[in-house]
Amino acid sequence: MPDPILEIRGVNKSFGPVHVLHDIDLAVYPGEVTALVGDNGAGKSTLVKCIAGINSLDSGTVSFEGTPVTLSDPRDAAALGIEFVYQDLALADNLDITQNMFLGREIRRFGFLADGEMERKARETLASLSVRTVSSVRQSVASLSGGQRQTVAIAKAVLWNSKVVFLDEPTAALGVAQTRQVLDLVRRLADQGLGVVLISHNMNDVMEVADRVAALFLGRIAAEVLTKDSSTTQIVELITAGRSGSIGLAPAMADESI
Amino acid sequence: MTTTRDQDTDRPADPGRPAGNFSLDVERRTVPAALRAYVDRLRSGEPGALPSVLGLVVLAAIFSQVSDKFISTYNIGNLPGQGAYIAIIALGLVFVLLLGEIDLSAGTTGGVCAGFAAQAVFSRGLQDGVSGLLYGSVLVFMVAMVVLGLFLKSISGPVVVAVGVVIALTGQDSHVLLALVFAVALGCAVGIFVGWLVAAVGIPSFIVTLALFLAFQGVLLFALKSQPIGINNYNLWYGLAHDNMTPFWSWVFTLVVVVGYLAFTVVKSLTAQRAGLAADTLQLVVVRGLSLAAIAIVLTYLANQNRNTNTFKTIQGLPYAATIPIALMIVTTLALTKTPWGRHLYATGGNEEAARRAGIDVRHIKVTAFTLNSGFAALGGIFLASNTGGAQLDLGAGNILLFAVAAAVIGGTSLFGGRGKPRDALLGALVIVMIPNGIGLRPNLGVQHQEVITGAVLLVAASVDALSRRKSLSGR
Numbered sequence: 001m002p003d004p005i006l007e008i009r010g011v012n013k014s015f016g017p018v019h020v021l022h023d024i025d026l027a028v029y030p031g032e033v034t035a036l037v038g039d040n041g042a043g044k045s046t047l048v049k050c051i052a053g054i055n056s057l058d059s060g061t062v063s064f065e066g067t068p069v070t071l072s073d074p075r076d077a078a079a080l081g082i083e084f085v086y087q088d089l090a091l092a093d094n095l096d097i098t099q100n101m102f103l104g105r106e107i108r109r110f111g112f113l114a115d116g117e118m119e120r121k122a123r124e125t126l127a128s129l130s131v132r133t134v135s136s137v138r139q140s141v142a143s144l145s146g147g148q149r150q151t152v153a154i155a156k157a158v159l160w161n162s163k164v165v166f167l168d169e170p171t172a173a174l175g176v177a178q179t180r181q182v183l184d185l186v187r188r189l190a191d192q193g194l195g196v197v198l199i200s201h202n203m204n205d206v207m208e209v210a211d212r213v214a215a216l217f218l219g220r221i222a223a224e225v226l227t228k229d230s231s232t233t234q235i236v237e238l239i240t241a242g243r244s245g246s247i248g249l250a251p252a253m254a255d256e257s258i
Numbered sequence: 259m260t261t262t263r264d265q266d267t268d269r270p271a272d273p274g275r276p277a278g279n280f281s282l283d284v285e286r287r288t289v290p291a292a293l294r295a296y297v298d299r300l301r302s303g304e305p306g307a308l309p310s311v312l313g314l315v316v317l318a319a320i321f322s323q324v325s326d327k328f329i330s331t332y333n334i335g336n337l338p339g340q341g342a343y344i345a346i347i348a349l350g351l352v353f354v355l356l357l358g359e360i361d362l363s364a365g366t367t368g369g370v371c372a373g374f375a376a377q378a379v380f381s382r383g384l385q386d387g388v389s390g391l392l393y394g395s396v397l398v399f400m401v402a403m404v405v406l407g408l409f410l411k412s413i414s415g416p417v418v419v420a421v422g423v424v425i426a427l428t429g430q431d432s433h434v435l436l437a438l439v440f441a442v443a444l445g446c447a448v449g450i451f452v453g454w455l456v457a458a459v460g461i462p463s464f465i466v467t468l469a470l471f472l473a474f475q476g477v478l479l480f481a482l483k484s485q486p487i488g489i490n491n492y493n494l495w496y497g498l499a500h501d502n503m504t505p506f507w508s509w510v511f512t513l514v515v516v517v518g519y520l521a522f523t524v525v526k527s528l529t530a531q532r533a534g535l536a537a538d539t540l541q542l543v544v545v546r547g548l549s550l551a552a553i554a555i556v557l558t559y560l561a562n563q564n565r566n567t568n569t570f571k572t573i574q575g576l577p578y579a580a581t582i583p584i585a586l587m588i589v590t591t592l593a594l595t596k597t598p599w600g601r602h603l604y605a606t607g608g609n610e611e612a613a614r615r616a617g618i619d620v621r622h623i624k625v626t627a628f629t630l631n632s633g634f635a636a637l638g639g640i641f642l643a644s645n646t647g648g649a650q651l652d653l654g655a656g657n658i659l660l661f662a663v664a665a666a667v668i669g670g671t672s673l674f675g676g677r678g679k680p681r682d683a684l685l686g687a688l689v690i691v692m693i694p695n696g697i698g699l700r701p702n703l704g705v706q707h708q709e710v711i712t713g714a715v716l717l718v719a720a721s722v723d724a725l726s727r728r729k730s731l732s733g734r
Contacts, residue, residue: 074615074617075617078617086615088611090609090611090612090615090616091609091612092604092605092608092609092612092613092676093608093609093676094604094605094607094608094609094676094677095601095604095605095608099601099605100612103601103602103605103612103613103616103618104602104605104613104616104617104618105616105617106598106601108598111597112596112597113596113597113598113601116529116530116533116535119535119536120533120534120535136536137536138536
């Protein structure tokens with residue numbers, strides 16, 4: 001088994017008196033999809049924001065490729081090659097696909113935009129992800145379907161030779177066929193050697209595409225299991241009760257948390 | 259919503275055409291394809307320049323019936339001088355409208371800046387023209403705005419303001435040209451202030467600029483010491499709205515613009531085709547460039563004929579009031595479409611949160627947009643004073659700002675942000691200025707007609723904007 005590319009050890013985070021994250025340990029492996037699941041309020045978003053550098057850590061360490069790093073600004077994460085695709089996509093409707101993919105990181109020549117080069121790279125990136133549903137990278141994002149928009153948002157994240165990608169509910173608002181496309185894309189990202197973290201409520205998606213599942217329960221990691229060794233029922237129990245059979249939090253701790 | 263959105267299938271972007279695999283990128287855009295794409299854009303709710311061009315044609319048709327003098331080179335040659343101030347203020351407003359903000363004070367900002375310039379040249383230096391308290395306050399304000407601008411990571415704005423401070427301190431503002439530069443610098447200082455209040459302090463731009471709209475009318479009275487100042491004797495200033503380039507330089511201007519446009523688009527098409535990128539065919543580029551060239555050459559030829567109806571004086575050449583706004587339009591278009599700053603401005607207007615997450619300094623973008631806007635407003639005030647022959651006590655007040663906003667909207671700039679072009683400002687201003695011009699040719703039509711017609715035209719334009727916006731949202 002390869003070493004984890006991103007490793008989180010003993011992370012705690014409180015907002016005032018509310019202790020949101022308790023001693024979180026999480027490892028992301030290259031070439032694998034790690035699903036981060038949990039009920040509403042379990043702390044998924046807070047954990048992601050801590051890694052993104054939007055929230056600061058109270059205690060604990062984050063290691064990237066084996067070396068401890070401090071992430072105090074979203075750009076720190078981007079500089080390391082950690083990218084985040086948020087639920088609301090953050091695409092500008094009035095710009096085209098290429099312009100959105102390079103937003104904030106435009107290629108310049110003599111201070112001016114190098115549109116041709118950006119267009120070529122955008123197409124290369126989409127092609128490398130085997131995206132076949134986009135007919136032109138000069139198309140306005142406003143004219144895209146939900147699945148295509150999600151595709152563009154993900155492609156934007158991997159454009160920069162990123163090594164870890166966090167996807168927040170990428171299939172939440174999609175229909176069946178579009179969900180299919182996005183899940184295929186998620187799988188391809190992992191097959192290309194990226195560490196992928198999939199945050200999802202949808203157990204079908206998780207069981208289908210993830211290699212391992214980390215279940216958060218009231219701010220604690222209830223368990224980290226391999227998908228092939230577990231079942232949907234087991235993961236649902238971990239999410240809702242914090243334990244399932246012999247795995248999960250100690251009974252006392254799970255009860256006390258409730 | 260009449261069109262149901264198909265959730266389960268990815269419909270091809272353009273039914274009936276090859277979709278997927280970047281087929282449209284490889285295909286070269288030919289003339290028919292470009293026409294088809296244009297019709298598609300119209301139907302999907304992006305009217306572009308069409309409403310303003312139609313407006314021009316309809317108004318011209320109506321006014322040619324009102325008076326046979328309307329379609330005469332003399333009358334049309336007067337339009338730029340009468341409308342340049344609207345065009346320039348609207349040009350600046352495009353930047354803030356692209357952000358989804360508004361500047362209600364653009365008109366009075368222009369009035370105040372032009373008022374200070376008029377006072378400076380009239381009393382041989384601002385120091386002797388206004389009270390010591392006002393002079394000191396203006397300089398302190400400008401220096402403070404240099405510091406604030408630098409703090410907000412803006413460079414060019416503060417540099418212009420600093421130049422203005424130097425001009426005022428050294429007493430060089432008795433020269434007309436330098437007094438006008440001082441006016442623009444003062445405008446930029448106002449813009450930094452507005453940008454700071456909106457972007458950093460967080461007051462809605464509507465409120466900030468409403469307050470300044472009111473306050474500046476009083477400041478103008480202080481600056482003029484409640485005495486209107488005529489500028490007819492200052493040839494440079496008066497000439498801005500009244501003089502023409504010589505026929506030779508008119509041709510030079512036209513050729514530079516036309517040849518520059520042709521060369522730029524042809525080179526772009528060739529390099530993109532060689533690199534295998536989405537490109538217009540050479541045929542399309544040449545057809546488009548040559549139609550533009552034909553229009554420009556015909557207009558220049560007509561402008562270079564003597565258009566005076568009297569025989570004692572020759573009037574010929576392109577008006578400065580046309581060439582200066584066109585040059586500004588070209589520069590601002592390049593800044594908006596070819597620089598990262600312009601791209602970031604569009605992105606901020608389209609989706610501010612997306613821009614912020616992409617690492618764009620949204621505050622900086624807003625401050626620079628307001629700075630440019632007020633700088634252009636000052637220049638607009640200068641053209642206004644030139645057109646009316648002096649700095650009146652209500653210079654820049656009244657409907658002027660509303661006309662400028664109307665011009666931008668009629669031209670196709672959206673009030674909701676993210677959509678618009680500098681070109682819109684000029685086309686819209688032409689529509690707006692045609693109305694009083696046409697009505698003025700028939701003296702028994704009172705000013706009441708002018709206001710009603712202007713209002714109706716604006717309403718039509720705003721409806722087109724709102725309807726097209728609704729259509730483009732529902733058709734997604």
